[in-house]
Amino acid sequence: MSSKAPKDSPPTTERGRQRRNALLDAAQRLFLEHGYGQVSVNDIVAQAGGSLSTLYRHFGNKEGLFQAMIERRSHHIYDTLTADGVDELPIENALQRLGIDLLIKVMDEETLGIYREVVAESPRQPQLARLFFDGGPGRVRRALADYFDRRVQRQLMPAGDSIELAGIFLGMLLGEWHLIRVLQLESPPSRAAIEDRVTRCVDLFLHGVQGFPSSRRQ
Amino acid sequence: MSSKAPKDSPPTTERGRQRRNALLDAAQRLFLEHGYGQVSVNDIVAQAGGSLSTLYRHFGNKEGLFQAMIERRSHHIYDTLTADGVDELPIENALQRLGIDLLIKVMDEETLGIYREVVAESPRQPQLARLFFDGGPGRVRRALADYFDRRVQRQLMPAGDSIELAGIFLGMLLGEWHLIRVLQLESPPSRAAIEDRVTRCVDLFLHGVQGFPSSRRQ
């Protein structure tokens, strides 16, 4: 009958992919800066160039565009964090490296924006939650748990629920900081402050609070 | 001139306080269930009974009502958590008790709803962020840090940045769990699961990962 592709259509032509990406780029900029509810589809088209009809052909509706944007970004952001080649390092250094990389990413204004929007919209768009979690935080946790598992197998570490252990370590790293940055209560931490905190967390994770933190050794 | 009380007016009469509370109750139920943007002031008046004019007399506008509601709830929720009388317990038990109380509160659907709404709206309403943080999470962190300080003074614990330490411990407790519940990816944990996790966290916090977790002792 007619040429309808009501859902998310895979772009066939080169020009198609360009338009699609332009729309995603504009959506990303505007949604993350002003929030999903505050941005109209017309705003996005105005920013991206092109036409409203194209937007609807590609994404079906406003939610479809939003989800496509979130999925693209969650993957991209956490792609740099799969952290391989750390098996040769002592665990302190491995955790340190992963921690610093993670905190830098997570404290980044773009990442925070995605987090805010996902939290805000997930009650209405449950697929969004999965998209984000599996593409982002869940993958980091999985990667860290795998690292722990390998160490257990090499008998460098006691066995345990490695996925939970990974979650706890990641929780330590973010702790209060994440909330404070999400709510924009303080300005972003410096690189030095991040390194400092990660050191303290790694030490605490490995030795606990009763064995004096290494930052306190004189 | 006219009888204008454009901002948040202190209720003078008894009847006034009743109406005001009825509005706050309705706002709470609806905002937390459907989200700030999805609920109209007319919905709230319909739920609360009374009249639209009354709402505007009390709160000035929709945002004012929202903020009053959030402030009231943040305080109420975390009021049960100031956790005193723990100084006499061994630290394991003190942390255990506080951890369980906290996790139960934080995993509660109402608390999660407040968190979602604050995160969603704080970019547009920055006062909201402070209101929530200082009335809620910030107070818990402060209380725990004070507890650490007292222990340091009694030489039961090495000195350090107690506020950061408190933040890290709280981060361990919440870890992955909070995000998972915020995004509604899993159903609420049982009381037993909570106790289990808190035990593991306390142990890890005190002894680190290299001393086998207590849950692994046979």
Place this chain on the structure above:
DNA sequence: AAGATAGTGTAGTCTACACTACACATTGAG
């Protein structure tokens, strides 16, 4: 060169909703 596929541009429809206006009722203090 023809027809399919994708893109453009404009104009319009329909609905939702924050906020206001206004006329009237209730209450309680002095």
Place this chain on the structure above:
DNA sequence: CTCAATGTGTAGTGTAGACTACACTATCTT
């Protein structure tokens, strides 16, 4: 008893914005 404050109810007003319709153009394949 009165007057000032407070609450009620209804009926707007104005605007914003998601989505559609439609007529037309550009590009690509065969």
